[in-house]
Amino acid sequence: MHLKSLLALLPLLLASSLGTVLAEPYPSTYSPLPSEAVLITHATILTGTGERFDDASLLISEGKIGFVGDGEIPEGVTTIDASGRWVTPGLIDVHSHLGVFASPGVKAHSDGNEMTDPTTPNVWAEHSVWPQDPGFSRALAGGITSMQVLPGSGNLIGGRGVTLKNVYSRSYQGMKFPGAPHGMKMACGENPKRVYGERKRLPSTRMGNMAAYRAQWISAQRYTDDWAAYEKKVADGKDDVKAPKRDLKLETLAGVLKGDIKVHMHCYRADEMLTILDMAAEFGYQVSAFHHGVEAYKIADKLAENQVCGALWADWWGFKMEAYDGIQENIAIVDRPEGSCAIVHSDSSEGIQRLNQEAAKAMTRGNRVGLDISPERAIRWITANAAKSLGIADQTGTLEAGKMADVVIWNDNPFSVYAKAEQVFVDGAMVYDRNNPELQPVSDFELGQLQGTSE
């Protein structure tokens, strides 16, 4: 194909860039690290599907889950005796700022909040990700194999989030989860109205928040229509049709309306979440997850009805007015209805290292009020449900044959303060081994530090 015909195709490619990955810019260059077939035996396995296997085997082969339980064992497989140990899917954190608010947390690393305009769907968190953040290695030691890195919550629409595989690379593209849809970060409530209200501009109130979101959706609807009309003309074979001008803001919003980009919305108060659901109905899009939602327990039924996940903390509360009604049973109550989707998230470079402990606390609080939550159910909060909200549940999040072999071997029941991830596999490759320093990655920043003293 020569240049001329390529150019002729360009408008079509751009049009499809509203949706498909075909023309996706900044594409993933991730490829799985070298792996070998591994048979993990005699383990207690929580599959993430709600099942538990005791004294069972799991096969990792060619980067995929071969089987859980029984199946054909390839020749030359390496066996890991996991007697007394537990196996879970690799953990997934749907709310991380690793890379965009990297350690050390100096001003020069503050790349997560483009607070120059209340609506910035045009910015992409991935363009801020510093792949040398030491936080990635700590999260890995906590069993995190995938995460969504989001922009901050200073803006009503903060920009696109990116889902990463937790592997070190020279570029974020080398970490980018292949085929994962983008997220779009939105924020309710106090943060945007505080940030912009202090500058005496819209929004300074919650009603201002709503007005500003709605204006954006109206523009996005028009943009979607304009492109549809243009594509129709091209399809009808009309000559001399001019493509609408690309607009990075509206491209992201149109991607949401089309269902290609998942909305992840920072929202604390129950009443605000319900208003947002009405807005989603008004403009015809789906909220994938409410993040933080310290009042999600007040509307657990509505979240389940609307198929919206609640990505929550186990016990954070009180740091601002909209976080005043936090309770420790929040996650467990959100988990209760049929069709629920409770998620434990971190929003923290410390919390991401201990999602299992956070889930353990939430499970315990649920059980104390008689909600009867087993580890095989609770593990879904940090694996399968997280994958679902990110749109990667077909690839990862559970231990099922054919899925990516993102797997953690724990020294103990992971719902314990003493549990540690011992081995972590990403796409079948062992990328972390607690007992082998060679399999413990060190970021460029940390290499060679603290060599000055002679004492």
Next chain:
Amino acid sequence: MNTPKLNINALSLTVIFALSVLNVQAESILIRDARVHTMSKAGTLGHTDVYIEKGRIERIGEDLEITTVGVRVYDAKGRSLTPGLFAGITNIGITEVSGVEETSDGRLALQEMRPEFDVVPAYNPNSSLVPVTRIEGYSFTLLGAGAQGSIFGGQGQMVSLDGGYESFFGDPVLFINVGRDTSSLSGGSRAAQWMLLHQAMDEADRPPLPSESSLLTRAGRGALSVYANSGRVVFDVDRASDILETLKFAAKYGFDPVISGGAQAWMVAGQLAAARVPVLLDPLVNLPRNFDSIGARLDNAAILQASGVTVAINGAGSHNARKQRQMAGNAVSYGLSHNAGIAAITSNPARIFGVSDKQGRIQRRMPANVVLWSGDPLEVTSVAELVIINGRVMPMESRQTRLRDRYLPENPDMPRAYIKP
């Protein structure tokens, strides 16, 4: 009656009343068959009874014979009984909602050196944080002053979380911040922080002439003079070199220093041990969150403890102070002994701040501050089931348990505003 409200089966806590008694201040309480972590020389005692009378621990022993009429008896069924836990340096009762300025009184925004600033008069025992924290097994906290942004944070004091207006105890504590959070007062240089600190101490010793410029008010000079005579001063400092400078400074002026933060304390563990200076630390800090914390590691507590440094846990903040024991559990996971993990949130902080006679141990004649746990006190799947502060059984209720109980029932007929647990 203060029987726990929840799911009695799950609690498996049997509350037996020898006689129906009113919830009076000084109850007689007998806890049967506990695994008692005394945190004293007596160690941990299995199948042991603890008898509390008039607010104090009167007897500890096996199969105690108690003939007092009207004793409340709790059967621990072998589970752990610890001293009430230390919530860390917090603003519990000093702040209600961090982001709501008018409810947050822990920090002085005046751009002046005011070591005389004392947060104690702002303490409000009716804060929702008090019950939220104590029902998780915490009986005391050190009220902290001015976290960052000033060299002299101000002063605070220990308070019991029993809800009293005057529940303060122990000597006042001064807070000094050194290191990366150089305030505008020091002109931006870490070296100038020491320059100003030395100047302030000099002023305290020898008031400046009217013609000389001064850093401190008369009250500030007075406050520093008090601390210069073996007063307890918490230095918030992370970097190893700053810690050593702190030791020199404290020695020169006669302070009794406590290091708080101490991300690089493990690098100078020997010097800290030799100077007998304790460390309050957050055992979850393992990232170079700033240049002062490069090399922060999860076994910081274990290394310090092994070197002979007294270690206590701090850093969960005010609202989530209940995370302290999870932090202690993680320190145990990274090399601290289990007993040392409990000590780091009970006896050690009490000892560091000179209040061992009030908190931190289960010992005869001491005020009764004890907590009965559903399982391992440091485990995230355990909860406090019975909390006794200064001899009083605390109701296991908070604003949060009320909200929970309001929203637990499914599909109520009337709005939940009518459900008032």
